[in-house]
Amino acid sequence: MDALQQYITLYRDHAAEVCGHAPEVLNRPRPEAFKAITGLDLPKIGAESFDVTSLPDMLAPDYGVNINRVPFAADAAEAFKCGLPNISTLLALVVNDAFRPTSSLLRNLPAGVTVTSLAKAAEADPDLVGRYYNTLAAAHPHNAVTMLNTLLAQDGLFVHIAKGVVLEKPLQIVNLLNPSAPLLTPRRVLICLEEGARASVLCCDHTASGSAPSLCCQVTEIFLGAGARLDYCELEESNSDTGRLCNTYASLSDDAELVADGITLMCGRTRNEYDIDIPGQRARCRIGGMAIAGGKQTVDNRTTVRHHSPKCESNQVFKYILDDEAKGSFYGSIVVDEEAKYTNAYQSNRNILASKEAKMYTRPQLEIYCDEVKCSHGATVGQLDATALFYMRSRGIPEAEAKMMLMQAFMADVIDSISIPALQSRLRQLVERRLAGHNDLCSACQDSLCQDNL
Amino acid sequence: MQNENLLEVRGLRAGIGDKEILKGIDLTVRPGEVHAIMGPNGSGKSTFAGVLSGDPRFTVYGGEAKLGGVELLGMPPEDRSHEGLFLSFQYPVEIPGVSMVNFMRAAVNAKRKYLNEEPLSASEFLKMMRQKRAIVELDNKLASRSVNEGFSGGEKKRNEIFQMAVLEPKLSILDETDSGLDIDALRIVAGGVNKLKTDKNATIVITHYQRLLDYIKPDFVHILYKGRIVHSGGPELALELEEKGYDWIKEQNQ
Numbered sequence: 001m002d003a004l005q006q007y008i009t010l011y012r013d014h015a016a017e018v019c020g021h022a023p024e025v026l027n028r029p030r031p032e033a034f035k036a037i038t039g040l041d042l043p044k045i046g047a048e049s050f051d052v053t054s055l056p057d058m059l060a061p062d063y064g065v066n067i068n069r070v071p072f073a074a075d076a077a078e079a080f081k082c083g084l085p086n087i088s089t090l091l092a093l094v095v096n097d098a099f100r101p102t103s104s105l106l107r108n109l110p111a112g113v114t115v116t117s118l119a120k121a122a123e124a125d126p127d128l129v130g131r132y133y134n135t136l137a138a139a140h141p142h143n144a145v146t147m148l149n150t151l152l153a154q155d156g157l158f159v160h161i162a163k164g165v166v167l168e169k170p171l172q173i174v175n176l177l178n179p180s181a182p183l184l185t186p187r188r189v190l191i192c193l194e195e196g197a198r199a200s201v202l203c204c205d206h207t208a209s210g211s212a213p214s215l216c217c218q219v220t221e222i223f224l225g226a227g228a229r230l231d232y233c234e235l236e237e238s239n240s241d242t243g244r245l246c247n248t249y250a251s252l253s254d255d256a257e258l259v260a261d262g263i264t265l266m267c268g269r270t271r272n273e274y275d276i277d278i279p280g281q282r283a284r285c286r287i288g289g290m291a292i293a294g295g296k297q298t299v300d301n302r303t304t305v306r307h308h309s310p311k312c313e314s315n316q317v318f319k320y321i322l323d324d325e326a327k328g329s330f331y332g333s334i335v336v337d338e339e340a341k342y343t344n345a346y347q348s349n350r351n352i353l354a355s356k357e358a359k360m361y362t363r364p365q366l367e368i369y370c371d372e373v374k375c376s377h378g379a380t381v382g383q384l385d386a387t388a389l390f391y392m393r394s395r396g397i398p399e400a401e402a403k404m405m406l407m408q409a410f411m412a413d414v415i416d417s418i419s420i421p422a423l424q425s426r427l428r429q430l431v432e433r434r435l436a437g438h439n440d441l442c443s444a445c446q447d448s449l450c451q452d453n454l
Numbered sequence: 455m456q457n458e459n460l461l462e463v464r465g466l467r468a469g470i471g472d473k474e475i476l477k478g479i480d481l482t483v484r485p486g487e488v489h490a491i492m493g494p495n496g497s498g499k500s501t502f503a504g505v506l507s508g509d510p511r512f513t514v515y516g517g518e519a520k521l522g523g524v525e526l527l528g529m530p531p532e533d534r535s536h537e538g539l540f541l542s543f544q545y546p547v548e549i550p551g552v553s554m555v556n557f558m559r560a561a562v563n564a565k566r567k568y569l570n571e572e573p574l575s576a577s578e579f580l581k582m583m584r585q586k587r588a589i590v591e592l593d594n595k596l597a598s599r600s601v602n603e604g605f606s607g608g609e610k611k612r613n614e615i616f617q618m619a620v621l622e623p624k625l626s627i628l629d630e631t632d633s634g635l636d637i638d639a640l641r642i643v644a645g646g647v648n649k650l651k652t653d654k655n656a657t658i659v660i661t662h663y664q665r666l667l668d669y670i671k672p673d674f675v676h677i678l679y680k681g682r683i684v685h686s687g688g689p690e691l692a693l694e695l696e697e698k699g700y701d702w703i704k705e706q707n708q
Contacts, residue, residue: 387547388547390531391546392549392557393531394507394508394509394531394540395557395617395621396562396565397557398530398564401560405552405557406552409549
């Protein structure tokens with residue numbers, strides 16, 4: 001059967017079960033998504049912005065979808081310790097798409113801060129969730145991943161920070177995939193910061209060892225009210241049997257600030273899409289991306305930042321190190337509307353190919369419909385600096401170690417600009433382990449290295 | 455027993471690809487000596503330094519080069535360093551994102567590992583860094599920055615001599631260390647080299663001008679021309695060159 005059709009058929013035949021196990025707010029847009037997705041062709045390699053990702057291939061396996069909400073073994077999740085870094089006070093698990101708070105999270109959430117299951121939130125306060133849910137994603141009816149998610153999503157994460165509330169401690173969400181049979185997880189995330197609110201959210205994506213192959217199809221919608229600031233970091237350390245299709249939509253009001261970092265340390269096939277809309281004035285947005293891939297992994301980032309209003313800033317910095325037969329793609333664009341005077345917008349993509357077989361596709365793009373803006377973009381693909389390598393070796397540093405130091409140095413600016421200091425030092429260690437060829441990054445979390453408290 | 459000759463180069467031929475640059479070099483350096491290698495542009499001075507230190511851009515066609523009796527040619531650059539060879543670069547390389555501290559710690563501990571010694575503790579290492587920095591008056595602030603990044607020309611060369619002080623080589627090759635230096639920086643750099651001199655180590659100074667040799671006094675001066683050492687003599691040869699220029703060498707070797 002056609003890769004996409006199997007899920008359309010699944011919904012058609014089981015709509016009652018899908019909707020019966022989900023709140024009304026999530027059910028409301030399904031008919032629209034069903035209409036949009038029926039007749040969509042999945043983009044193959046070669047389609048615009050699809051240089052390394054084939055959606056037909058990624059969706060082809062006969063994944064199950066847990067529409068009847070059969071609970072997964074709790075033990076596996078409880079046993080799994082992501083001590084990265086150990087933010088015990090504000091830690092929550094999302095197992096596949098099911099939210100599981102830690103008791104300390106429930107005890108320590110300040111007034112005005114909601115961190116809970118999306119389904120539960122939508123039942124408890126349908127007006128609040130309904131005000132935001134799907135309002136950004138619905139604008140992308142041609143995006144098969146987004147429509148598939150809207151069609152099938154039943155739960156996920158809801159974060160809400162009330163007006164003026166500042167969440168001091170970072171919130172750490174461990175997203176764990178642990179299916180016992182091949183599974184497609186349509187996970188939905190909604191993050192809303194009201195006017196003047198502030199928060200840091202760190203999402204660590206893991207695949208439990210020994211679990212069946214899985215595909216995570218996630219849609220995240222982020223709303224930042226006037227003057228709100230969100231630091232949002234996603235760190236993927238999954239495995240080669242994991243597919244990740246993750247679309248992030250954000251809307252920034254006046255003076256809002258979004259710092260989003262997408263870090264891929266271990267993956268199978270990953271495609272992240274960012275669509276950032278900046279309707280507000282004087283808003284700022286930074287997207288940082290870092291990918292280290294080897295084997296036959298693919299890492300694909302597509303970004304669009306749209307400036308609609310004057311005096312906003314955006315900056316995108318994406319860096320990749322690709323080894324073995326890994327493939328990477330960066331397809332980034334900045335769109336500056338006629339109204340968006342005095343925009344400062346930058347974009348850069350730098351890549352190191354550590355082997356002859358590794359491949360990188362990069363297409364930075366600008367679309368400017370307005371004078372009086374400062375914009376720039378650039379991309380480089382190359383090898384490690386041979387002069388620097390010889391300089392280091394001439395001082396006695398062995399070749400392998402010198403290469404590792406240079407690769408770490410290459411990633412240093414992305415790490416340094418991450419706004420959670422304890423995460424910076426943790427990431428340096430993880431990157432070092434990753435570059436040294438350790439594949440068991442998750443177990444690294446259990447050694448003493450990562451007991452730094454934020 | 456210490457080998458009497460610290461460096462023995464015999465019939466060294468090398469170049470880039472098929473282009474031969476060094477056409478048979480012979481040179482012997484004993485402990486405690488300072489040798490100057492002078493010569494016009496393109497004579498092969500920097501190639502000689504690069505070939506001895508294992509720069510992968512160069513290909514060796516023949517000959518031998520022994521340091522303390524150990525054959526260098528064919529050895530990876532890091533092992534040549536561990537054996538006691540040091541090259542002060544004409545153009546020290548900037549390495550953004552690698553801090554001086556991490557760079558030196560990696561270098562020091564790699565050598566200790568090669569010599570089957572335990573790595574230095576953090577406090578021992580920092581103490582050594584402090585002591586060695588004083589030799590070339592290198593600012594502490596520079597040590598916390600990325601390697602050579604944003605350093606002035608003089609700071610880069612001082613940093614080279616600082617690294618030399620840390621690594622305590624048997625043989626140091628200073629490649630055009632005077633280029634890009636003002637007179638004060640030159641005095642500090644040369645002062646550092648002189649402080650590090652013992653009767654067990656040796657220095658090869660590669661330079662264009664006599665000026666540096668006012669500060670680092672050579673025992674022997676060699677003139678390299680078209681890939682061969684065409685003249686060797688005492689310190690007076692450098693003065694003669696300064697006076698007459700390189701033209702007479704070129705004429706004699708047509």
